[in-house]
Amino acid sequence: MGTRHKTAHAGVTREDLADAALRLLERDGAKGLSMRKVAAEVGVQAASLYWHVRDKEELLDLACDALWADFDAPPPHTTDPAGPHSPGGTDDWRPQVAVLARRLRTHLLTRTNAARVLVGRFAPGPRWLDRMESLIATLRTAGFDGRDAADATYLLGTWVQGFVLHESVPMSAAEQRGASPSEATALARRELEELSGERYPNVVALAGDIAGPDMDTRFEFGLARLLDGLEPLRATATPKQAE
């Protein structure tokens, strides 16, 4: 049987399975992922997977961790080449957090199908903890107390994931096998405009604003709002005194 995929019968690792699962998920979507296909992808029979893995669930957990494999966080704040304690140094927490949020979004966005399945699963592996540690470090040195830093981290994480989840769904459920993205938004807008102007005056009037703006600007809007909302919580420099 010449079905050796990688090295001839070198043995399959759990990482192989996770990678294969991720690959299939991304290529064929949620229903394209079956044990048999994962097995075929790594060059074995379906039942053989159960030697490495107890469940399909466990396989998904593995994939969930592998999702973060190639996500390279910016180095935590403590390794910042600039001044470690400089008052100006703690003010750039905004761009730092923003950059992390944007990277998180694009990371999930380029793995839409996988993210859709894996979001809300959250077996936080070491790679995810790295992100968390980095973010919290940034926030604390920026002047947030521990509790606020933890809550803000959670807030950012949940928002980005919720955002991507929406963003990655075809705007109209019926358009999944349909038109180009620009056509889809135009169509969505038209649908909104054709609603009852009596019952939905604002929705109709703002149809262009609701269906119109591209997701990038929408994301930036939300991000700016979050950062603005967090800002007043910072203890500027030492316990009291302002700047």
Added chain:
Amino acid sequence: MGTRHKTAHAGVTREDLADAALRLLERDGAKGLSMRKVAAEVGVQAASLYWHVRDKEELLDLACDALWADFDAPPPHTTDPAGPHSPGGTDDWRPQVAVLARRLRTHLLTRTNAARVLVGRFAPGPRWLDRMESLIATLRTAGFDGRDAADATYLLGTWVQGFVLHESVPMSAAEQRGASPSEATALARRELEELSGERYPNVVALAGDIAGPDMDTRFEFGLARLLDGLEPLRATATPKQAE
């Protein structure tokens, strides 16, 4: 009224299917929903469903809309029974939005299983549009311009859904068949504390803040941050310029 359950063949409606699907989804979770079970629930053979519905997908779309059946939005701002049209009345947009956000959360939370499957599907039916119209109306009369109101609506919606999605997942993936919630958080906290204090100094130090606070306060934290971030966008009273 006509709640004949499965008396002979009284005829099945699409609403019946959606309700049955929602019921099964909530009772048995995602994998408890099969065509055959939905059919049995309404007293019919599996194949008969395909007369009412093209796909399982379409059934889920139906259920997605039915999810909002018993969500009663607070009346839009214009029908506020208390202060009719006081100029200070536009300042209570915060509690209005907050109330809507909290209701949205609890609504999704009491339908966790269904929400998990249906989130990100979003065939926005009329009921969802009602919510949207109400929210946008509130924001606009509070002084937000159209574009900001639309973006803020999107922001709030995505955040609440992302939040609930996280909230409704068992804190540790392994604990789904395990302990009580309080035990789970205690265990999660202990797990965080046992991490390498070298690699994750902040995570370890704040283990209590990360795993500790209950979700209600976390939600309120995020909500307050969002509202704070939106506040400066309001055009306060002075009609200096539109757009």
Added chain:
DNA sequence: AAAGGCATCTAACATCGTTAGGGGGATCGG
């Protein structure tokens, strides 16, 4: 009474997750 559509049925297919039990090849103790 005949016709026709509506709503459901039975039967079957391919595919899915998962289990049971068997076997071949490497490694190690003697």
Added chain:
DNA sequence: CCGATCCCCCTAACGATGTTAGATGCCTTT
């Protein structure tokens, strides 16, 4: 060198799933 042991994979099968095809009866209209 031999056998034992473990690792890793195999074939075969079970029940459940989504979905289709074709037949059957009920209800309404003619």
